[in-house]
Amino acid sequence: MKSSSLHLSECLKTAVTAAHAAAAILQAHARHRNDLIVDQKAQNDLVSQADREAEDAIIAILREQTPEFGIIAEESGSSGGSTATWYIDPLDGTTNFLHGIPHYAVSIALVAHAGCMNADEQPLRQDTPVIAVIYDPNREELFTAMHGIGAWLNEYRISCSQTQVLQDSLLATGLPFRDFSFYGQYMPTLDAAMRNTRGVRRMGSAALDLAWVACGRYDGYWEMGLAPWDVAAGTLIVREAGGAAEDMRHKDPWPVAGYVYAANPHIADALDTMIQPHLKRAEL
Secondary structure (H helix, E strand, C coil), rough: CCCHHCCCHHHHHHHHHHHHHHHHHHHHCCCCCCCCCCCEECCEEEEEEHHHHHHHHEEEEEEHHCCCCCEEEECEECCEEEEEEEEEEEEEHHHHCCCCCCCEEEEEEECCCCCCEEECCCCCCCCEEEEEEEEECCCCCEEECCCCCCECCCCEEEECCCCCCHCEEEEEEEECCCCCCCHHHHHHHHHHHHHHHCCCCCCCCCCHHHHHHHCCCCEEECCCCCCCHHHHHHHHHHHHHCCEEEEEECCCCCCCCCCEEEEECHHHHHHHHHHHHCCCCCCC
């Protein structure tokens, strides 16, 4: 199976088209957000009419243009694909969106399965994100990446920051808000980051946190308890911008289990070292 069979450049165009379609729906609803029908799936786990309509628009485009691929979506569940699978978050930052905070994004990634050929005609040894799109409609910032080729913000190539040490770094994170089972692991990492870095930001969109690491606005980022669609696109964008984006438990080839750390190449090891003592040893 060759990478050319995936037609990565065409897949990227498809993902960009889908992201723009979803964003148009979100922005139309944003002007009338008080009229939205909002359901609560669990504590602080909200889904709105805007999420569902945006996801439907994405899925319709992906199924029409890449019917051979599987789809894993936040609201619609999953369908299988032997070659590759799309991971979709139609609205990353739902709580921000519903409260009128203009910081949210559409996130779409294509993960190629083990055995596919990479750009060097070598088979991938593990599942690997190969296409990524994160679109911030409020700033009109389109982050994209292609495996082995690079990462871009709109038409400009991006790279991670050059901050050399953790003490001079600005980090991003996400606080526990829905699942508190890892609270005892997370809070010590936050304390360590507050005491040993330049500062910590919590903006409410994991996809944009990762994208901002990739373009150098943040030096690093970590979060626990996420879903795979939250991090699939951002993982590739950070990696193609020269940084590290990994599973903090060092189990999975990408942070599919939702325990992610990402950073520029200079501080990645130090960030990982800061996190490791606080993870439950039984889970490593």
